Structures are given as C-alpha cells and as structure tokens.
Amino acid sequence: MKTDIEIAQAAELTPITEVAKHIGIDPEELEVYGKYKAKLSEAYIEKVKKNPEGKLILVTAINPTPAGEGKTTTTVGLGQAFDKLGKKAVITLREPSLGPCFGIKGGAAGGGYAQVVPMEDLNLHFTGDFHAITSANNLLAALLDNHIQQGNLLRIDPRQIVWKRCLDMNDRALRNIVIGMGGKANGMVREDHFVITVASEIMAILCLASDFKDLKERLARIIVAYDYSGNAVTAKDLQAVGAMAALLKDAMKPNLIQTLEHTPALVHGGPFANIAHGCNSVMATKAALHMADYVITEAGFGADLGAEKFFDIKCRMADLKPDAVVLVATIRALKYNGGAAKEDLSRRDMGALQDGIVNLEKHIENIHQYGVPIVVTLNAFSSDTPDEIAYVKRFCEDRDCAFAISEVWEKGGEGGKALAQKVLETLETRESYFVPLYENQLSLTEKIHVVASKIYGAGGVTYTAAAKRQLEKLEKDGFGKLPVCIAKTQYSLSDDPKLLGRPVGFEMHVREAYVSAGAGFVVVLTGDVMTMPGLPKDPAAYKIDVDDDGKIVGLF
Numbered sequence: 001m002k003t004d005i006e007i008a009q010a011a012e013l014t015p016i017t018e019v020a021k022h023i024g025i026d027p028e029e030l031e032v033y034g035k036y037k038a039k040l041s042e043a044y045i046e047k048v049k050k051n052p053e054g055k056l057i058l059v060t061a062i063n064p065t066p067a068g069e070g071k072t073t074t075t076v077g078l079g080q081a082f083d084k085l086g087k088k089a090v091i092t093l094r095e096p097s098l099g100p101c102f103g104i105k106g107g108a109a110g111g112g113y114a115q116v117v118p119m120e121d122l123n124l125h126f127t128g129d130f131h132a133i134t135s136a137n138n139l140l141a142a143l144l145d146n147h148i149q150q151g152n153l154l155r156i157d158p159r160q161i162v163w164k165r166c167l168d169m170n171d172r173a174l175r176n177i178v179i180g181m182g183g184k185a186n187g188m189v190r191e192d193h194f195v196i197t198v199a200s201e202i203m204a205i206l207c208l209a210s211d212f213k214d215l216k217e218r219l220a221r222i223i224v225a226y227d228y229s230g231n232a233v234t235a236k237d238l239q240a241v242g243a244m245a246a247l248l249k250d251a252m253k254p255n256l257i258q259t260l261e262h263t264p265a266l267v268h269g270g271p272f273a274n275i276a277h278g279c280n281s282v283m284a285t286k287a288a289l290h291m292a293d294y295v296i297t298e299a300g301f302g303a304d305l306g307a308e309k310f311f312d313i314k315c316r317m318a319d320l321k322p323d324a325v326v327l328v329a330t331i332r333a334l335k336y337n338g339g340a341a342k343e344d345l346s347r348r349d350m351g352a353l354q355d356g357i358v359n360l361e362k363h364i365e366n367i368h369q370y371g372v373p374i375v376v377t378l379n380a381f382s383s384d385t386p387d388e389i390a391y392v393k394r395f396c397e398d399r400d401c402a403f404a405i406s407e408v409w410e411k412g413g414e415g416g417k418a419l420a421q422k423v424l425e426t427l428e429t430r431e432s433y434f435v436p437l438y439e440n441q442l443s444l445t446e447k448i449h450v451v452a453s454k455i456y457g458a459g460g461v462t463y464t465a466a467a468k469r470q471l472e473k474l475e476k477d478g479f480g481k482l483p484v485c486i487a488k489t490q491y492s493l494s495d496d497p498k499l500l501g502r503p504v505g506f507e508m509h510v511r512e513a514y515v516s517a518g519a520g521f522v523v524v525l526t527g528d529v530m531t532m533p534g535l536p537k538d539p540a541a542y543k544i545d546v547d548d549d550g551k552i553v554g555l556f
Contacts, residue, residue: 004111004556008119011260019258023090023291031253033127036118039253040266040287042212051290054088055323055427056297058310060367062359063302063500064490067332067345070111070379070409074328074416075298077114077408078423080261081416082294087424090292091116091263094280094300095130095255095270096123097198099170099533101555102541109556112409114416116257116265120552129206130168130197130270132251136244137166137202143240144224145179149187154237155227158190162514163224164531168197172534195531199275202248204485204519207269207281208317212252216245218518232477235518254284261413264291273300274490275531277309277521282318296326301490303327303363308455311370312436313483313521323432324423325367327376327401329360331384331392337500346383353388357395358502362493364399366455371433373426375402377419379409402426440481444471444513444522447484452508456493459505467524470513474522477515485521487529495527 002010016038017027029044059078061071075091082089093116096108101123109119116122125131141163148156167174174194180187197203201222209215220236227233235241254268266288269281278300279285288295299306307325314320331353332345338356340349360376367374376396378389389405396403404422407415438450445461452458463471474480491497494506512525525531535541543554 004109004115005119005553007113008109008115008117008260009551011117013117014258014262016256016258019262019264020256022262023088023264030256036257037121037127038256039127039250040256042253045283045287048287048290053289054293054295056285056289056295056320057324057326057423058307058322059296059298059326059328060303060307060363061301061328062333062363063304063337063492065333065336066342067330067336069328069330069333071298071328072108073111073114073409074326074377074379074406075296076110076116076259076265077406077412077416078326078419079263079265079296080114080259080408080413081420082296083261083263084413084417085420085424087294088292089263089294089296090288091259091265092280092284092288092295092297093265093267095126095267097130097196097270097272098124098168099196099198102535102544103170103533103539104536113260113412114408115260116267117260118257120555122257122267123555124552126267127255129251129255129268132247133200133202133206134166134168134197136247137197137200139244139247140222140224140235140238140240141165143238145187147238154233155229156225156233157228158188160226161190161224162226163222164193164195166195166197166200170196170533170535172532175530175532196272196533198270198272199531201516201519203269203271204277204516204521206248206251207271207277207279208314208519209252210282210286210318212245212249215248215252216241218520219244220518222518223515252283254281254287263413273306273309275487275529277313277485278306279310279314282314285320286318303366304455304493305488305490307367308437308451309485311434312438313485315434316436316483317520321432321434322372324373324375324426324430326419326423327360327363327367327374328379328406329376329392330379330381331388332381334360334392346381348385348388350388350391353391356501357392359493359500361395361399362457362502364396364401368400369437369454371435373402373430373432375404375419375422375426377404377406380405380407440483444475444480444484448486448510448524451484451486456488456508457502457504457506458494458508461508461510463510464512467510467513474513474515479515479517479522482515483521484524485516486524486526487531488526489529495529
C-alpha cells in the first residue's frame with residue numbers, strides 16, 4: 001500500500017493557472033509562486049465580490065482518537081466528489097503548522113486519494129505566510145523591549161508585559177525563559193514566554209481580518225503590556241502597526257492550490273482549534289463563496305472545539321451563515337471511545353460501538369443547537385462490518401441526521417459521490433436556521449458556563465484565583481462583550497484527556513484568561529493545555545529525510 005506522500009508525489013499536477021481557469025480566474029489575476037501555487041490578487045478578490053454567494057458546508061468530526069477520523073481527507077474528497085457531479089466547488093482549508101509535521105501528527109494535506117498538492121510544499125514553508133506571521137509577532141516583541149531599553153516613555157511595567165514571542169515549532173524549552181541577561185546593553189532582565197505561531201494573536205488577526213484596512217485596525221488594538229497605572233499599552237502606542245502590516249502584506253492574500261483531481265483549494269491561515277480558534281481565514285472563505293456554488297471548509301479537531309469556534313467566533317464576526325454540517329466519524333474511533341483497545345479496533349465489537357457512539361451523539365446534539373442540518377459520514381475502513389454500519393446509520397437517522405459512507409481515502413472523488421449527493425439533498429430539502437450559542441451581552445463567565453455546560457456537558461466551572469481576577473479586570477476594561485475562545489484538550493469533551501465517550505457532570509477547570517483585543521476574543525485556558533506544545537519521545541522528524549534523488553521522504 002502506498003503512503004500518502006508516495007501517492008502525492010506520483011500525481012500529475014496541472015499548472016495552477018489552468019486550475020484557476022476552471023473557476024474563471026485569469027492568469028493575470030494570480031500572483032504565481034512557481035508552477036503549482038499562487039495567491040489571489042487584491043484586484044481579483046475585489047472583483048469577485050460582485051458575484052452571488054454559494055452554499056457554505058462545514059466539515060467537522062468527533063473527538064480525535066489514535067484510530068484517526070479523516071476530517072481533512074473527507075473535506076478534500078467531498079470537494080472532488082462535487083466536481084465529479086458537475087458542481088462548481090471550492091475547498092477552503094488551513095495551512096499546516098511545522099509543529100505537528102515534525103512532532104506527532106505528520107502532514108495535514110488530507111490522505112490517500114483525497115489530498116491537496118503539492119503536499120511537501122504545503123507542509124513545509126508553503127508560501128511563507130507563517131514566517132511572515134512569526135516575524136510580525138517578534139518584531140512587536142523587539143519593539144516593546146527596545147522601548148523599555150530606550151527610556152520607557154510609556155512607563156511600561158515590566159511585571160505586566162503580556163505579549164509573548166512565537167515560533168512555529170514544538171519547543172517546550174521556550175515556554176518560560178529569561179531574557180536580557182549579560183549586561184545593561186542587552187536589555188532589561190525579565191521573564192518571557194513563547195507560544196507556537198498558530199496560537200499567536202497575529203495568526204488569529206490574519207484569519208479574522210476582512211481586508212487589509214481591518215488587519216491594520218486589529219493590529220493597532222493589540223495589548224502588549226500595562227503601564228504602572230494599570231492602563232493598557234498597545235501596538236499602536238509602540239508605533240509598530242505600519243512595519244507589522246508591511247510584513248503581513250502578502251501573507252494576507254489567500255493561497256490557491258489543487259487536489260489530486262485538480263479541484264481548486266484555497267489554503268490560508270492555520271490556527272489550532274485546541275489553543276486558538278481553529279478556522280481558515282475569513283478572506284479565503286468569503287472569496288470562495290463568491291467563486292463557487294459550493295464551498296467546503298473544515299474546522300480543527302472535534303466539533304466541541306473547531307465547530308464551536310467556527311460558529312461562535314468566525315461566523316459571528318464575519319456574518320457567515322453555514323448551510324450544512326458534515327460530521328465525520330469512524331467505527332474504529334467510536335469503538336475506541338467505547339473502551340476497545342487500540343490493537344482490537346479492527347475486530348467486530350458491537351458492545352464497544354454501542355458504548356462509544358455516545359461521543360457522536362453529543363456532537364450531533366451540539367450542532368443541532370446551532371440550527372444547522374447535519375450529514376453524518378463514516379470514513380470507511382475495510383474492517384467495518386455491515387451490521388456495525390447499519391447500527392450507526394440507524395442511530396444517526398433516529399436523531400434527525402442524514403447518513404452516508406465515505407470512501408474518499410481509497411477512491412478519491414468517486415468514493416465521495418454518495419456523501420456529496422446526500423449533502424446536496426440536504427441542502428435542497430433542509431433549511432439552515434443558524435444562530436450562535438450565546439449572545440454578546442452575556443458576561444464572560446456566563447459565556448464560559450454556556451459553552452462548558454451546553455457543548456462539553458460540564459456540571460460546573462471552577463476558576464483559579466488568578467483567573468477570577470483576570471476575568472474581573474477584563475470585564476472592567478470593557479472586554480466583557482467579546483466571544484470566548486476556550487483552550488481545551490482535543491481528546492475529550494471534558495478538560496481531562498482521559499475521559500473518553502461522553503463524560504457528564506464534571507467540573508471544568510479554568511486556570512487563566514487574557515484578551516486578544518486585536519483578534520476580538522478572550523482566550524480562556526483550561527486544564528493543563530499548553531500554548532507551546534512539546535515534541536514526543538519519538539518525533540515524526542526522525543522519519544523525514546531527502547533521498548539521493550532530492551525527493552522528500554517520510555512526511556506522513
């Protein structure tokens with residue numbers, strides 16, 4: 001059996017200008033990066049706004065397990081299937097982070113015969129967007145420390161600096177560091193911190209900005225520190241906005257690539273869903289809606305993280321109204337949630353399936369709360385038995401969900417036709433009555449409670465003394481009307497990664513809260529989730545290499 005990278009490298013790619021023509025984009029409206037990658041020009045993005053909007057389809061999933069779910073694979077395969085059915089479709093995805101690529105997860109281009117390509121480029125540097133974001137973030141950090149060194153006219157309190165440096169790599173040693181050592185010329189000695197680039201506020205700003213003007217306004221609002229009187233100090237105060245915007249100018253433009261079957265895909269931005277808001281850029285999604293009749297997008301990790309933030313943050317800010325949700329599961333993952341051992345997941349086990357399907361049930365209930373029609377799809381494995389499939393199908397249909405099998409990993413778009421037809425049928429026969437989960441006027445603690453109880457199933461929320469003080473100050477400072485971006489483990493509906501299935505009545509533990517004023521949300525850290533991950537004992541980096549022919553190997 002071929003690996004994902006072998007399949008991708010064996011594919012015959014079409015020049016990106018030809019892929020663009022397929023959806024009515026002239027070559028002059030692209031900014032080409034080599035033969036197979038391009039950015040949409042500002043002129044094209046403005047021009048296409050005159051077109052009517054297509055239908056927006058979100059692909060999400062149950063909580064991730066070691067058995068795998070295939071959310072990105074399903075997203076890509078569904079786009080290819082729409083194309084095979086003669087429908088004008090565009091896929092919108094996030095860009096992969098180098099952290100997971102070299103850490104534990106591998107690449108993020110889909111899998112099997114449902115991938116976006118060029119796969120190696122996408123997973124490694126791509127068009128440089130993440131480097132631009134990292135540079136803009138760290139420029140602000142450098143300007144902040146330089147301001148203090150050069151006299152500190154803004155009276156910044158070094159004990160109340162909240163801006164962190166970033167790096168797009170898993171590096172636990174940088175979570176908490178000391179800078180400025182070695183003498184006065186090297187700056188003030190103080191504690192500092194790093195987050196991974198995909199958890200940075202600059203990443204969130206780039207993904208939520210509606211245009212370049214909005215980007216600059218959001219950058220200006222970034223809070224970097226507080227002065228000795230407790231007043232916020234912003235990026236605008238540090239005169240950092242212009243230079244940061246210059247670094248982000250090209251990164252703001254959505255990237256166009258293709259699937260293995262030459263379906264166009266906009267891949268832009270990459271916030272994690274467990275520690276950030278987990279959606280591709282607003283600019284890419286809105287452009288795609290004017291480019292095609294159907295837009296298939298995804299949100300990171302399970303529906304309790306990515307879908308919740310897609311609905312309550314991205315859709316709220318960008319005035320998006322999703323028309324349908326595709327909820328991905330596998331029988332193997334459901335059995336894992338039901339207590340089956342990883343090595344036994346290929347065996348028929350109706351007991352484990354029945355015990356584990358409660359995880360899928362909770363995600364169905366969660367999406368129903370938003371008023372959006374659901375199509376549940378099983379990402380097929382050869383070990384799935386007819387009675388197991390029939391049980392899941394009946395379970396979903398009893399809960400007012402359409403159901404379809406997906407075989408896109410093995411068969412590409414052809415294997416996604418049944419799913420695509422079920423989605424089309426749902427779009428034609430079911431109305432979406434989308435509404436966010438909570439109103440802006442609720443307090444921050446009320447919003448946290450709503451998400452914790454209605455989405456996670458928590459019985460209550462506990463706060464550290466520090467988190468209570470932080471939330472009180474945020475309310476006092478006028479940030480109480482913002483949505484909340486809850487950082488939580490992806491492996492469980494709770495904040496404890498060991499609680500599988502459908503935990504109920506547990507206490508969710510909030511340890512810290514801070515505002516991302518430019519992004520426009522309040523970040524709430526729960527459990528022991530980290531904004532700078534570490535590498536595992538056996539990182540994926542060990543397997544990645546370049547062979548004697550110059551070909552990258554071992555990448556997923």
